[in-house]
Amino acid sequence: MNRRDFLAASAAAATLPLAPASAEDKPMLPIVDTHQHLWDLEKLKLAWFDPKTPEGKVLGHSFTPTEYAEATKGVGVVKAVYMEVDVVPEQQQAEADYIVELCESKKTPTCAAVVSGRPNSDGFEKYAKQFKGHKYVKGVRQVLHVKETPAGYALEEKFVKGIKLLGDLGLSFDLCVRPAELPDFVKLVDQCPNTRFILDHCGNANLKHTPAERDQWKRDMAEIAKKKNVVGKVSGFIASAPARGKWTVDDLAPVVNHTLDVFGPDRVMFGGDWPVCLLGVEKYADWPTALKTVVKDRPEEQQKKLFHDNAVTFYGL
Structure with a gap:
C-alpha cells in the first residue's frame, strides 16, 4: 500500500479505553520518541500530501515544535529523533x-535527525558525505511504500551502492516498505x-490483513530480524486500523509482541509517528499508553529498553 493510500484508508484507529487510575498504576516510563515529524506547509512541500484527501482534514496544517510540546505534555517524552517528512x-x-x-538550539526535545535522501540519485554521494560524523544527523530515509516505487527497486545496483555508502559514512537507513516486499x-x-537499518512501523504491518497475509508478515519479520544490523521500530502501523474507534489493545498486541519476540528486547524502539x-x-498519549498496556507483563527493564534505552544506545544520544 502506498503512503497516500495508507493514510487515506486510515482515518483509522481509536481512543484507547483506559481503566481508572489507581494508586498502583506506575507513571509512564521516560520516552525517546524515535519518529517525530514536523512540518511548516508555508515553507515545505510534501511529496505525498494532498489537502483534498480525507487525511488533509487532519494533517492539512503546520505541525511545529510548539504543537509537539503541547501534544506530548505529561507523556514523558524526554528526547525526540526527527524523521524526515518526504x-x-x-x-x-x-x-x-x-x-x-533546531537540534542546535537545544530548545526542544529534538536532539537528532534522520533526513531525507535518494540513495540512487546522481548527487547522493555528495549530499550524504556532509553528514559523516555529524553530531545530529544519524541516518537517511527514503519512503518506499508508495505506488511510484517499482518492484525490485531496492535491489537495483545504484540503490544498493547508495546504501553501502551510508554504512561507510556511519549513517543508518530507515526501511519504510510495503509488507509484501x-x-x-x-x-x-x-x-x-556494514550499514545499520531500522525497520519502520513493524514492517508496515496492516491491522486489516487477512490471516494468510498476517502469517506471511510474521514469517518475513522473523527472517529480517535474523539480520543483526537491523533493529525494529514499533511505530505508525496503528494507522492501518479499519476505522476510528474500532481498535483495541488486543488488536495491537499480536503485531507488537511478534516484533518484540523476533527482534528481542535489545533491538526494538518506540516511535510516536506524530x-x-x-x-x-x-x-x-493514546498511542504510548496503548503500547504500555501491551507490554505491561514484560520485565520493566525490557519496557525501559523499548521506550528509552535502546534509542539512546542506537543513536548515541
Missing part, C-alpha cells in the same frame, strides 16, 4: 538545514552488512 527532492537540503538548526529488503540487508498518528488516535 519533502520534494529539491527541498531535502533545506529540510536538513532546518532540523540541524520484506523479502527484498532481507536481500538488501545481506548485500550491505502527527500522522493523529489519523488513528485522538491524542498522542
